[in-house]
Amino acid sequence: MIRQGGRLKSRFLDACLRKPVDATPVWFMRQAGRYMSEYRALRKKHTLLEICHTPELAVAVTLQPLARLGVDAAILFSDLLIPLGPMGIDFDFVRGEGPKIDNPVRTSADVERLRDFEPREALGFTMEAVRQLRVELEGKVPLIGFAGAPFTLASYLVEGGSSRSFEKTKALMYSDPASWHRLASKLASVVQKYLLAQIEAGAQAVQLFDSWAGALAPQDYRELVLPHSRAVMDGLQDASVPVIHFATGSSGLLPLLREAGGDVIGLDWRIDIDRGWDMLGADVAVQGNLDPAVLLGPPELVRRRADDVLTRVGSRPGHIFNLGHGVLPSTPVETVEDLVEHVHRTTAR
Numbered sequence: 001m002i003r004q005g006g007r008l009k010s011r012f013l014d015a016c017l018r019k020p021v022d023a024t025p026v027w028f029m030r031q032a033g034r035y036m037s038e039y040r041a042l043r044k045k046h047t048l049l050e051i052c053h054t055p056e057l058a059v060a061v062t063l064q065p066l067a068r069l070g071v072d073a074a075i076l077f078s079d080l081l082i083p084l085g086p087m088g089i090d091f092d093f094v095r096g097e098g099p100k101i102d103n104p105v106r107t108s109a110d111v112e113r114l115r116d117f118e119p120r121e122a123l124g125f126t127m128e129a130v131r132q133l134r135v136e137l138e139g140k141v142p143l144i145g146f147a148g149a150p151f152t153l154a155s156y157l158v159e160g161g162s163s164r165s166f167e168k169t170k171a172l173m174y175s176d177p178a179s180w181h182r183l184a185s186k187l188a189s190v191v192q193k194y195l196l197a198q199i200e201a202g203a204q205a206v207q208l209f210d211s212w213a214g215a216l217a218p219q220d221y222r223e224l225v226l227p228h229s230r231a232v233m234d235g236l237q238d239a240s241v242p243v244i245h246f247a248t249g250s251s252g253l254l255p256l257l258r259e260a261g262g263d264v265i266g267l268d269w270r271i272d273i274d275r276g277w278d279m280l281g282a283d284v285a286v287q288g289n290l291d292p293a294v295l296l297g298p299p300e301l302v303r304r305r306a307d308d309v310l311t312r313v314g315s316r317p318g319h320i321f322n323l324g325h326g327v328l329p330s331t332p333v334e335t336v337e338d339l340v341e342h343v344h345r346t347t348a349r
Contacts (some may be wrong), residue, residue, distance in 0.1 A: 013103075026071050055125050056132070106158055130201035146224050295327070
């Protein structure tokens with residue numbers, strides 16, 4: 001980020017709005033995480049929830065990758081499930097298994113017990129982390145805030161944790177659609193307020209993560225999910241920051257994701273970026289879409305695959321280089337460094 005004429009100019013923010021940039025911006029989902037020794041050292045002393053709930057620790061982790069990687073944006077370190085706590089949900093993270101919900105939501109009565117809340121108060125630690133990060137990042141790179149999309153949060157609530165088949169979630173959707181829509185509506189309201197609070201605290205862009213939407217048939221997404229994601233997006237229209245909409249495994253849902261909303265649509269690696277962009281339309285920016293596992297290969301392969309993404313993008317404005325999902329824990333940090341430098345050098349204008 002550089003200062004121009006008294007204001008800060010960011011190639012990342014410009015790309016989100018499909019404006020000309022001096023080089024393709026790069027950032028990574030999970031760019032702060034277990035592949036970095038600095039993060040592993042901190043995790044030896046603190047749990048994930050402790051880091052998320054302690055502004056100074058969340059700030060430290062958010063900043064860890066910036067100087068080392070040379071990325072064009074920072075993303076707040078937190079977790080998708082954080083807003084569920086004030087709703088009355090008890091959860092923790094089990095080593096080797098992921099999140100575990102102690103009181104899952106599976107009936108109409110469970111849905112009604114979920115509490116609404118004011119994120120500026122109940123999640124004040126997150127807002128304080130955002131405020132501190134804006135001070136730390138001033139004149140450097142913009143800060144991205146984020147939240148889980150209603151379907152993804154609902155799936156954790158109903159399944160009681162992660163799932164491969166989403167049997168319990170789909171059973172609720174099909175057998176009791178009224179309760180499903182009530183659940184998704186409550187979550188959409190919480191997510192919208194949570195993102196607006198992050199923006200108010202200083203986030204300069206936000207990303208809506210629908211990590212599990214790829215498990216849905218297009219008809220189910222259209223009828224049971226899209227209205228609630230669109231409600232979140234509609235509530236952000238006056239926020240004056242770019243909104244990124246990302247769903248894993250969503251190649252068959254791209255026109256629907258575009259309909260749900262977002263200034264930028266994230267693509268995973270399961271579709272060529274040029275084909276995906278054609279499906280979305282020219283009036284939206286695109287983020288993606290290198291397979292994270294490619295970074296486990298030799299640097300020359302990583303550069304070659306990155307070049308393929310960049311070639312497919314061509315001269316279209318509005319491309320943000322990212323992986324198709326988060327950085328894998330076993331990824332060599334040197335490979336990530338080399339990838340950022342390669343993209344910047346190759347696309348310098």
